[in-house]
Amino acid sequence: MPLALGTFIVPLIVACAMFMENVDGTVIVTSLPALARDLGHDPITLKLAVTSYVIGLGVFIPICGWVADRFGSRNVFRSAIGIFMAGSLLCAASRSLEMFVAARFVQGIGGAMMVPVGRIIIFRSLPKSDFIRAVNYLTVPALLGPVVGPPLGGFITTYLHWRLIFFINIPIGVFGIWLAQRHIANIREAHPGRLDWPGFILSAGGASLFMLGLSLVGSALASFATAVTMCIVGAVLLALYWFYAQRIERPVLDLRFLRIPSFNASVLGGSLFRIGLGAVPFLLPLTLQEGLGMTAFVAGSITCVSAFGSIFMKTAVSRVLRQFGFRRTLIVNAVLAGASIAVCGFFFPGMPHWLIWLIVLLGGLFPSLQFTGLNSLAYADIPTQDIGRATSVASVIQQLSLGLGVTIAGIVLQISHTLQGHPTIVWSDFWPAFLVVGLFSVASIPVTMRMPANAGDEIARGRRREA
Incomplete structure (x- = not known):
């Protein structure tokens, strides 16, 4: 692949993923009131839809580098786009708040692997002399997403139907997967080392329970006692991780x-x-x-x-x-x-x-x-x-x-x-x-x-x- 083409095409592929994520995050908040009414809840309760996506991101970002080294960056990147698309389709098909929150969590898992692994691909595929130019290409979707997303989501919600906003990702995702198959090498590390599973379980479990419990306070989906219990258990797990991470050489999150x-x-x-x-x-x-x-x-x-x-x-x-x-x-x-x-x-x-x-x-x-x-x-x-x-x-x-x-x-x-x-x-x-x-x-x-x-x-x- 010619250098000039590689300098352009690899960031373009990652930009497809970044554009999907940025547009998705901005179109949904504009549609929350209409979405809430259709699902039979007040708009405030829909904070769960935003929080569940962030939980998915926060839980899986720490291990994205290890997963890419273990299974190959192209394989993980394509799979992440596919997971994100699947989450989008599940959002469009949701008939209850519980299903919608779960679908947003699936999207978060895809997003956690998609953009970070994409950045890894860029820095491993291009010479250092092309890094600045490649990163400049990446800034375009980062800037365009918040510009395009809100009016686009508002237009679809006002004049069509909110479920259609989740189909915006599909053609972009298919295009990204096709480009990745053609132009990205499946680079992997021969010996990526062992993943810090105890640290991952403690940090992921603690963050998820604490954030989800806090989001459920005042909602109709769980009692106040249940929400508070989740927060307490999550805080305890995070505290245990803090002590654990001080005692090993390479924890999954080195605090x-x-x-x-x-x-x-x-x-x-x-x-x-x-x-x-x-x-x-x-x-x-x-x-x-x-x-x-x-x-x-x-x-x-x-x-x-x-x-x-x-x-x-x-x-x-x-x-x-x-x-x-x-x-x-x-x-x-x-x-x-x-x-x-x-x-x-x-x-x-x-x-x-x-x-x-x-x-x-x-x-x-x-x-x-x-x-x-x-x-x-x-x-x-x-x-x-x-x-x-x-x-x-x-x-x-x-x-x-x-x-x-x-x-x-x-x-x-x-x-x-x-x-x-x-x-x-x-x-x-x-x-x-x-x-x-x-x-x-x-x-x-x-x-x-x-x-x-x-x-x-x-x-x-x-x-x-x-x-």
């Missing part, structure tokens, strides 16, 4: 990386920030549709504006970080991002659409700056040989924090709705949820303040650090 100040600030402080931001894609479409009475299409057309703010900010991130440094930027911007989230809670019926657009646009600017800074800072002090294992830790914590944001937002919204005594969800029920998740973004500041004042300076100034 010792959190001792590095820059990594700790990026992952733990960043996770507090992500709790706030993870709730917005869930809360905002509900606010616009259930609170302000907009159609799914209009709500989707407004929601996607934040993606334009994110794209614009990416052009200025390097200059901002170079001018002010990581520590100062992340502290000040956390306040601005938290405020931009909280103000969405004060949308009211009759509010001019242009003003809503402007606020949502600003809500894309500040989080984009924070995300880019946090993701860049994570590896500032990580040795090159440890980047893969550190990435697993960061990815799992990040995904679970996004899911935790949806869960917390749903609980606060449910409490607000109950206390205010409205028979249905109204616009004034939403402001406490936006305020709480906005405060989570601000809560990342104490963690960030523990960083050295010059943390990440080499990255911000563009100097190449030694491995």
Whole structure:
């Protein structure tokens, strides 16, 4: 295969998978109110659909590298696309909330293997001189997904039927599988080593039970006692994993990386920030549709504006970080991002659409700056040989924090709705949820303040650090 073709076609194949995942995640939140009504539940309960997908991601991301080494990257990548497609079809066929939640978990398993293994394929298939160009190709679907997804999902939901949104993935997935078969070598490691099964069971079981139990609080699917018991058992398993992981050489998730100040600030402080931001894609479409009475299409057309703010900010991130440094930027911007989230809670019926657009646009600017800074800072002090294992830790914590944001937002919204005594969800029920998740973004500041004042300076100034 010619080098020029390989540099283009391999990232294109991975981009197919990434586009599927990004579009799927954004179309579904726009369709939640209509989906909830068809399944006989209130829209708040549908937080389970978002959380179950994140659980699938968080559980299986840590082992994707080992699975790719053991069974071959092409085999795993194609299988992951197939699993994701199967989950999509199960979502479309769901007749109950339980089935829909299970189908979303299946999608999460596919997504957990699909994109990370795709990145592994790129870095193993291409020479290092082509890495930057290949990664640039990958940014296109990452940016287009949040732009295309909300209005597309809103249009299908408003003028056709929500079940059709899950068929968007099928032609893209089939095309990706076909391309992978033709252009990707099935690279595998001869001796991938043993998987840390005890660590995987403890971490996966603990995270799943804790997140699922928290999501079930206040729902009709389980009693309060059952939900709390699941949370307690999950927390105990996670605590056991913490002690276990300190005592073996290569645990499935090596939490010792959190001792590095820059990594700790990026992952733990960043996770507090992500709790706030993870709730917005869930809360905002509900606010616009259930609170302000907009159609799914209009709500989707407004929601996607934040993606334009994110794209614009990416052009200025390097200059901002170079001018002010990581520590100062992340502290000040956390306040601005938290405020931009909280103000969405004060949308009211009759509010001019242009003003809503402007606020949502600003809500894309500040989080984009924070995300880019946090993701860049994570590896500032990580040795090159440890980047893969550190990435697993960061990815799992990040995904679970996004899911935790949806869960917390749903609980606060449910409490607000109950206390205010409205028979249905109204616009004034939403402001406490936006305020709480906005405060989570601000809560990342104490963690960030523990960083050295010059943390990440080499990255911000563009100097190449030694491995």
